[in-house]
Amino acid sequence: MDHERVLRDVTVRLPMASTPAEACRWTVTALARYVPATVAVLLQVHDRLRCVAATGAWQVFSAVPPKSGIVGRVYASGAGATVADVGADPDYLPLRPDVTAEVCVPVRDPAGRPVGVLDLQWSGPVELAPWRETAERVAERLGARITAMGGPPAESRSEKLLRHATAMTSAPTDWDLMTAALAAAREVSTLSAAVLVLAGRRGPRLGAPTGTPGELESRVRAALADAPAEQLGRLVARAHRYGAAYTLGEAGCPPTEEHAALARAGVRTLVSVPVGPPDGGGVLLVADDRLLRPDPTTVNLMELLAGQAWGALERLRTLAQLREQASLDPLTGLPHTGTFGRRIAAASPGSTALLAIDVDGFKTVNDTYGHQAGDRLLVGLARALEAALRHGDELYRTGGDEFVAVIQVGHPDEAVRIAGRLVEAARRTGRTISVGVALPHPGEPADRTLHRADQALYAAKSRGRDTVHLATP
Incomplete structure (x- = not known):
């Protein structure tokens, strides 16, 4: 050669x-x-x-x-x-x-x-x-x-979008996802500001702020935060009704009513892209204070980005719902054993009490009236017990007719008083319960505290039910 x-x-x-x-x-x-x-x-x-x-x-x-x-x-x-x-x-x-x-x-x-x-x-x-x-x-x-010739070729905008799409797909939280989506919008579009307006329970709302926004983005966020919910709704509805839109970068052209607040904040160039479905999505706004002329390719990339972001957001929401369903009792909606164990493990000795609760005569209800009647009894009792607890106290269903409450107290007498309130709440539903109370000792394993609460519960039942018993130290 x-x-x-x-x-x-x-x-x-x-x-x-x-x-x-x-x-x-x-x-x-x-x-x-x-x-x-x-x-x-x-x-x-x-x-x-x-x-x-x-x-x-x-x-x-x-x-x-x-x-x-x-x-x-x-x-x-x-x-x-x-x-x-x-x-x-x-x-x-x-x-x-x-x-x-x-x-x-x-x-x-x-x-x-x-x-x-x-x-x-x-x-x-x-x-x-x-x-x-x-x-x-x-x-x-x-x-x-x-x-x-100027060095290696620069990363293309489609390559940038692909890189950011990977970051959005792997985002562990809504906050991380919005951070990745807005960073992608700014970098791929080359415009300086990006915000998300998403549907919420009380109407459209701004997505969580991400990082340290630039001057224009701060002004845009402030303008949208002060805008009435109806105006944000019209902004979102416009995008979903007519599709993506962008300015032509021409001076002297007045903005539409929906965009007036953005113009007052200094926006001169704007790309508006619908996100998600019309009834539950939102709009992605990418803006600049310079008079620029975004091309249709830029708008198409923003539409791809919006679709990717919404898909990733739906994935996170679905996972959150599955986790919630896995941690809740399907009948009463109360947390069950898994979350209860973690709550006990984090309990503070001296300021926490465990209340083991059992429904008196529940088997008789099931045997006499059937399991559907028993289920209705448990749901009604769960609501009554929840209403009798204070803010910050938690109620769990740990078995068929067994519940546990984890409450914050300053003294054993306070725990007994709260348990008495639960007994009274049960009586108002036409049923009775027995309650065993135990306070965790310093260094005591959680399962040992629960065992002492159960022993106190059995003592309450042996004394005739419909009462409270405090575990001895």
């Missing part, structure tokens, strides 16, 4: 490239004429090595995280790699099953800083040493040409 000829061919073509991507494609094409290998150039774009040009592979990786694979190792270290047996290298990223050897060298700018890598992979016998030298010389010329 005449390696000088390979180098001349690449050197002649590089000056004709008009963009960094074109320079990479011509380099790969020229090398492919002489070497039966997979050839790829990956450049640093945002936080990843992105494949800009490749040939000869059944598959190539579109983007590689920093320091991943041999290519990431070479880019991070700035030192080339010659791998005679890829199967023995733990960093090898498999592209095809027959690859045996790999040469990867950094592509540097004239100052010596890596801007990407040139990678060659073989599936047959090859003399690696001369190809390593040729690859390094080609990479040197390619790096110089890329730098002369």
Whole structure:
């Protein structure tokens, strides 16, 4: 192989490239004429090595995280790699099953800083040493040409949107999701402010503030916060009735009534995109105080972003509902054993009391009138006991006709008084209950406290039911 000829061919073509991507494609094409290998150039774009040009592979990786694979190792270290047996290298990223050897060298700018890598992979016998030298010389010329044209290509807006969509999909909370969505809206649109108006129980409301908003965004949020709910409703309804809209960046054109508050806040350019369904969604507003002219592509990207954000928000809400359903008794709506155990574990000795509650004669109700009557009794009793507790006290259903209340008290006598209130509340429903009271000792396991409360409950029942008994220390 005449390696000088390979180098001349690449050197002649590089000056004709008009963009960094074109320079990479011509380099790969020229090398492919002489070497039966997979050839790829990956450049640093945002936080990843992105494949800009490749040939000869059944598959190539579109983007590689920093320091991943041999290519990431070479880019991070700035030192080339010659791998005679890829199967023995733990960093090898498999592209095809027959690859045996790999040469990867950094592509540097004239100052010596890596801007990407040139990678060659073989599936047959090859003399690696001369190809390593040729690859390094080609990479040197390619790096110089890329730098002369302004460096690696910038991340496209669609690539930015894809990156932000990943962040929204993995957001663990509504707050994190809105933070990711608004950051995406600002970065992809290149406008300076973004806010969400979402439906709420009492009408449309502003989404939670995210990060430290800029000056315009602060003014927009203040204007919308002061606006009547009816005006926010009209703003949302307009977007859902007519679809996405945007300004043309022309001076002297008055805003519509719905947008007057935004104009007074300094907005001169606005993209308005509906979010979610008309009856429960909202609107995404992306704005700037400069007179700009957003193009339809920008609006389309904002619509894609709004759809992705709403899908992620619905996922979070569904998961929250499932968690709530899993932690609540389906009959009474009270928390059940799982959350009760966590509540006891967090109880403060000396200021917390456990009340074990049992319905007197419940089996007789089920046997005489049927389980539906028993269920109605439990629901009515649960509501009565909840109403008799104070703010901050909690009631749990732990079994068929068994309940536990966790209450905050300052003295055992206070716990007994609260238990007496529960007994009175049960009597008003036409039923009676027995209550055992126990206060956690310092360092006492939660299950031991509950056991003492149960023992006190049994003592109350043995004394004739419809009463309260305090566990002895």
